[in-house]
Amino acid sequence: MKTNLQFARATAKAETIDPERAWKQLLARDPEAEFFYAVATTGVFCRPNCKSRQPRRENVWFFASLQAAQAAGFRACMRCKPCAPRSNPLDKVRGYLEKNLDRPVPLAELGRVAGLSPFTVQRLFKKGLGVSPLQYQRALRAGRLRNKLKDGGSVTDAIYEAGFGSSSRAYEGSALGMTPARFAQGGKGEKIGWCASSTPFGWMVVGATERGLCWLALGGTATEAEASLRAEFPLATLRRDPSLAHLVSAALAGVRDGSDLFAGRDHAEALDLRGTVFQLRVWQALRAIPRGETRTYSQLAREMGQPNATRAVARACALNRVAVVVPCHRVIGASGSLTGYRWGVERKRQMLEAERA
Template structure:
């Protein structure tokens, strides 16, 4: 969609959908004033979303201020906003040199204010520029190790000057030290998959997908341990038939070409949790359910809190769509991968509600 200077070029429904999705395409071009609070915000503001009738749309901060609104202290709409081209250039710089140990000094040399870049990346991607660069370095090291390289070689290739720093960062990301992640020619392997919402860790073998998670999720280490214990296998590094198919279908999903997944999965949980996860997979893309509705669907209408806990324990994100469960009042509630990702996923799936996409699937 082409974005122009004036919000008048877009109907209120489009702007409200962008607000709910925290769409970064409108950064620096449209602001929203909230009548009920008297505050104006960026459309990417993480605050709870107002009702559509309480929204007023402005092209810039001066217009909002003249209308009597004051700036939000949370999203700081008066601060400078890097344009899309600047953010794209910085992302390409990481992709061009994934092993480079980027620093704030590098950003200053490129003419950027580090705190501005930090806020912009966190709003749009849920992580800072330096965190994204660090993940790229770890990904590079994991790729080298998956090819059979020694740890020290992978460490140097990933741009880490000390072995202890590489091991510590790797352990934080995967839950295992790098030497323990060496693939041994079979069984479960951990693979890195790039998505528009950031990298994801996929664990699978040639038969099924066992885990799919965002690396910044706090529970990732426990999830990996649970998969390892339940399967009786140590998880190596590499690519399996299951992780390869997962990468392909995720690409199709985000491209608007696949509304559902036909991946063989092996979720690790209790019998109750698996029933909840099966009910989640029955929710069509583009639709949502409340925790109470899921409890009704599994025949235990009083187990609303247990359903919420099972939802939070889901270890196969997106494929088991726990992001489609919302609060009874329509609020998005929490999401282990970050509320901004939940908003983006729901926005992506809204396209699958149209008649043209209704036949998309496996």
């Protein structure tokens, strides 16, 4: 054993594990810690989240890989089975929630299921799925998610697509009388003023509620542009309002020189974006792309900290209701191709050219 331990010391050093940090992770039984530890007195090695008795610091060896631990002569622990593929606590929690759809499952219970603290469950969940366990349950109960999962889609896509009913959260405390869902369902009860103007990129029609710009479409003719507004909000009361032409100018300023007149309360114009929390985040990320630059969908997903959500990001871009101001035209294909554009690829090309100038 002695020579093995000497070897172990050399190996652990070679693989540059920070022993201070590793020891802290071991004490915390951190489920995300990537290393292995062995206990000299028992000859056994474990994953850091093993439930076995806490070893004494001076008997512990750290290894970056299980091969290294084995090579040093340690046996795999029977309890945490470090040689088995690592089970993801998130999968366990998710499976449990999906089996208990009929009732709200408290965080403490999820903690017991995963063998983690409720706080850790919450954090892992948000990190892995972008939402809290509570939001996930709400979406599950809403049924939409269940159907999506049944269709065989990926979980990540399904939860984003399910919309999380939690868009309400984005509007809590606001004076808004209508939920984003109703707004999306044709704008029932909403009053929308609109105005169409000819621009270098075709006819532009803007629609605005009393809260701000809610629609911007491009079309080949004024009629076509107006029709897109009616199609999007068939149940809203639409009223032509030439005084809204300033919104067209403000939108064009973004393409011309990158100025953002819709950037917030202190600015000239207001935006009335409504969507799920996820959609709003995507649209926000789009607005952060500077004039003259482009991103791919996967870059955007990474910038949002959700690298697995590329497809959901693409869909949120496609559902953008406020072209130009929420510059979905600045997103292109991974190969550099322009891919699609709701308002015509040729217009996208023209706008990108104008922005590069």
